[in-house]
Amino acid sequence: MNKFITLYPANWLYNAAVIGFLRVIAYGKGEEVIDKWLSDNGTVTIERGIFSESVAFYKGYNKHKGEKELPLVGKNKRYPNYLQSGEESAFEDYSKNLSNIKEEGIACGICSRNFSIDFSQFNDKTKKIAERITSNIQVIHNSLIGPSKGEFPNSFWNLNYSISICPLCAYLIIHHHIPFESAQTQNGQIFINAPSFKIMWHLNKFVEQIFSKSKGYQVRQILGISFIELAQKVAVTLGAWSIMNIEMVIKRGNEIEYYSLPYEISRLLLQKDIASLISATKEPLILEIILNGKFSHLLTLSHKILRYSITETNAFNDKYLSQLRNKDTKSLKILSNILPELYTRINSIISREVMI
Numbered sequence: 001m002n003k004f005i006t007l008y009p010a011n012w013l014y015n016a017a018v019i020g021f022l023r024v025i026a027y028g029k030g031e032e033v034i035d036k037w038l039s040d041n042g043t044v045t046i047e048r049g050i051f052s053e054s055v056a057f058y059k060g061y062n063k064h065k066g067e068k069e070l071p072l073v074g075k076n077k078r079y080p081n082y083l084q085s086g087e088e089s090a091f092e093d094y095s096k097n098l099s100n101i102k103e104e105g106i107a108c109g110i111c112s113r114n115f116s117i118d119f120s121q122f123n124d125k126t127k128k129i130a131e132r133i134t135s136n137i138q139v140i141h142n143s144l145i146g147p148s149k150g151e152f153p154n155s156f157w158n159l160n161y162s163i164s165i166c167p168l169c170a171y172l173i174i175h176h177h178i179p180f181e182s183a184q185t186q187n188g189q190i191f192i193n194a195p196s197f198k199i200m201w202h203l204n205k206f207v208e209q210i211f212s213k214s215k216g217y218q219v220r221q222i223l224g225i226s227f228i229e230l231a232q233k234v235a236v237t238l239g240a241w242s243i244m245n246i247e248m249v250i251k252r253g254n255e256i257e258y259y260s261l262p263y264e265i266s267r268l269l270l271q272k273d274i275a276s277l278i279s280a281t282k283e284p285l286i287l288e289i290i291l292n293g294k295f296s297h298l299l300t301l302s303h304k305i306l307r308y309s310i311t312e313t314n315a316f317n318d319k320y321l322s323q324l325r326n327k328d329t330k331s332l333k334i335l336s337n338i339l340p341e342l343y344t345r346i347n348s349i350i351s352r353e354v355m356i
């Protein structure tokens with residue numbers, strides 16, 4: 001049996017579950033392990049042996065977050081009755097056996113793979129858990145699914161209630177809340193979904209870092225800043241198809257919404273040189289201008305700074321200059337050097353597209 005299992009990105013619920021699982025493993029083993037597993041082709045290749053420790057890491061992670069070690073037992077807010085009390089050690093036994101998973105069953109409705117496991121090797125208690133959690137997808141896998149039944153059919157990622165769930169997804173899914181809950185915005189909890197685990201791993205980590213600095217960002221700014229961080233810090237090349245498929249999933253109460261930036265704006269923010277220039281300005285206004293697609297305003301602002309530096313009057317009355325965070329001479333000089341270059345680079349990318 002191959003020592004590794006390769007997972008492919010699928011729908012956002014599955015993707016968030018895998019990213020949550022990787023966070024738990026990173027908590028237990030360090031981020032270097034995850035960096036080795038993530039591939040540029042978008043897949044993640046996990047070591048089968050990790051399942052012998054993963055529940056222990058899950059417990060440690062939850063404890064670290066000030067929660068119960070296994071917040072899956074009986075009534076609970078996320079995965080109601082996933083486990084019954086007294087089943088905790090049998091659940092550990094279940095997860096350890098995932099290292100023996102094979103691809104020879106029926107297609108899973110979540111990951112589309114054919115993962116299966118031989119239940120006959122389990123003791124009665126473990127078998128009972130396995131039978132419960134690997135039957136069709138249901139409220140135990142996500143408390144959102146239960147109340148949504150009948151109330152807003154199909155609004156939850158086109159969910160079909162007779163959808164089957166494989167033994168691996170049945171386990172991974174108890175991690176899906178992790179990235180969402182570490183990104184609590186005024187608009188709801190968010191997760192950035194993308195057609196690559198590597199991209200999702202980094203973007204969602206940047207989102208978490210953005211929140212540790214300020215909770216006041218709007219979703220478009222969060223997406224914009226996380227793109228700028230990705231472009232500068234991670235060596236990835238994204239094709240048009242990948243860029244078009246990066247979306248933010250916003251969970252508010254029982255509702256799910258999706259948000260994405262226009263392709264042209266995303267493409268600019270994901271260019272390393274442009275991202276570096278925007279960061280170097282240290283001015284939120286510059287990102288705002290770009291998010292609005294008003295690129296010529298960069299030149300207008302540049303001219304105004306030049307005029308202001310000569311006359312030093314009316315700066316606070318001007319609708320652009322008044323929005324700048326740093327109005328001292330040194331900062332304005334830096335800004336006036338960056339803006340024309342930023343505008344030229346943006347323009348060259350956009351016009352290149354038009355010529356093709």
Ligand SMILES: [Zn+2]
Nearest residue numbers: 108111166169
């Ligand atoms: Zn599956």
